[in-house]
Amino acid sequence: MLLTVLGCSGSVPGPESPASGYLLRAGDTSVLLDLGNGTFGALQRYLDPFTLDGLILSHLHPDHCADISALTVYRRYHPHPPPGEVLPVYGPPDAAERLIAAYAPNAVERIRTDLSDLYAFRSYGGATARIGPLGVLAARVEHPCDAYAVRISHAGRALVYSGDTGPCPQLVELATGADVLLAEASWPDRPDNPAGIHLSGKDAGEAAAAAGVGRLLITHVPPWTDAEQVLTEAKAAFGGPTELARAGTHYDI
Ligand SMILES: [Zn+2]
Ligand SMILES: [Zn+2]
Numbered sequence: 030m031l032l033t034v035l036g037c038s039g040s041v042p043g044p045e046s047p048a049s050g051y052l053l054r055a056g057d058t059s060v061l062l063d064l065g066n067g068t069f070g071a072l073q074r075y076l077d078p079f080t081l082d083g084l085i086l087s088h089l090h091p092d093h094c095a096d097i098s099a100l101t102v103y104r105r106y107h108p109h110p111p112p113g114e115v116l117p118v119y120g121p122p123d124a125a126e127r128l129i130a131a132y133a134p135n136a137v138e139r140i141r142t143d144l145s146d147l148y149a150f151r152s153y154g155g156a157t158a159r160i161g162p163l164g165v166l167a168a169r170v171e172h173p174c175d176a177y178a179v180r181i182s183h184a185g186r187a188l189v190y191s192g193d194t195g196p197c198p199q200l201v202e203l204a205t206g207a208d209v210l211l212a213e214a215s216w217p218d219r220p221d222n223p224a225g226i227h228l229s230g231k232d233a234g235e236a237a238a239a240a241g242v243g244r245l246l247i248t249h250v251p252p253w254t255d256a257e258q259v260l261t262e263a264k265a266a267f268g269g270p271t272e273l274a275r276a277g278t279h280y281d282i
Contacts, residue, residue, distance in 0.1 A: 030055045030163075030183050030282040032209070035071040037274040039215045039249035040092050042067045046276035048092035049249055051190065051211065055183045058082050058161035062179065062190050069096035069103070071276065078103055079111050083160035084148075086120030087192025088176035089127050094120075098132045104147045118148045119158065119165060121175040125150040153177055168203040170194035171225040178203050188282050189242070193249065195225040196232045204240035209282050211274065212236060213249035214259045230259030234266025248274040 031054045036047025047067025052075055053060050059076055060083040061068075072078060078100060086094050097118075104110065118124060125144065133139040144150075151158070153167035164182040169175070172193045180189045180203050189204040191212040204210045215227035222229060228236065230247065237245040245267050250256045256273055264271045 030181070030186060030188060032188060032211070032280040032282055033075055034248070034274045034276050034278050034280075035061075035068040035075075036065055036276055037248040037250070038092075038276075039213065039251035039254065041251065042092075043252040047071055048095070049087075050096070052076070053163075053181060053188065055162060058163060060085060060160050060163060060165075060181070062181075063087055063093040063192070064096045064100065065092040066095045069099040079107075079113060081116060083163075083165075084116060084118045085165060085179055085181075086118065086124060087179065087190065088172060088174055089121055089124060090174065090193065093192070094124075094128065095131070097128050101128075101132050101144065101147060115145070115147055115149045117151055117160065119151050119153060119167070121177070122152045123175070124152075157182075166203070168199040170199055171197040173226060180204070180207065186282050189240075191228065191233075191236075193227060196228060196236065201236050201239045204236065204242055206241055208243045209246060209280065210237050210240060210242040210244070211246045211248055212263075214247045214263060215249055215251055216254055217258045218262055230262030231266045233259075234263035234268075234271065237263075237267040237269065237271070243269070245269060245271040246274045246280065247271065 033052040035050035038046040048065030050068025051062040167177040212233040214233040218229040218231035
């Protein structure tokens with residue numbers, strides 16, 4: 030699998046990167062993990078958005094899904110749309126309702142626009158779903174809204190993306206033995222960090238160590254957080270290969 034970071038800025042877009050969005054390709058199959066503010070522009074550097082095979086949403090905070098409205102406009106109003114099928118969108122059960130509300134400004138338009146001409150909304154079950162050759166398994170994690178970490182597997186390799194989460198055993202269980210853990214780290218380790226929202230660098234490193242992953246990529250560092258401090262914490266807690274995800278970078282998995 031080839032992971033391309035479209036954006037990795039935490040909570041909001043930053044001066045060097047859009048918000049959260051990751052393109053994952055294996056052979057002819059391409060999926061997106063999140064599509065936060067600014068990521069739709071970056072996506073077009075790498076492929077024709079009509080060729081996507083699936084969209085996987087960790088949760089419905091704007092920094093993870095705001096650019097679906099841009100994808101909607103692109104798919105609906107492109108002057109030469111290729112014949113194709115609706116795009117599978119995996120996410121929380123209220124994804125359709127929330128994304129329709131984000132796209133359509135009033136009740137009349139919402140009735141006219143259920144987006145079913147463009148997307149097939151699917152909730153996560155407890156079993157592995159398939160998008161082409163990719164396996165997709167999700168686990169509910171700890172965040173102020175319905176939020177999921179996802180494990181994508183292909184040909185004996187696995188990537189786990191934390192989405193947004195506080196420290197939790199569900200993340201460690203899902204990530205166990207993964208080749209790469211793409212983990213958020215939104216703040217430095219402090220005794221007064223609120224519970225059940227985000228990981229610190231230390232938390233991300235501890236999760237990577239507990240799960241025995243091969244490599245840790247730190248992401249979702251907000252513009253107001255010292256990324257080097259978060260990275261130093263994560264490295265110390267994990268003890269394995271650790272780096273900061275950077276927008277526009279590719280990682281072989
Ligand atoms: Zn976020
Ligand atoms: Zn969030």
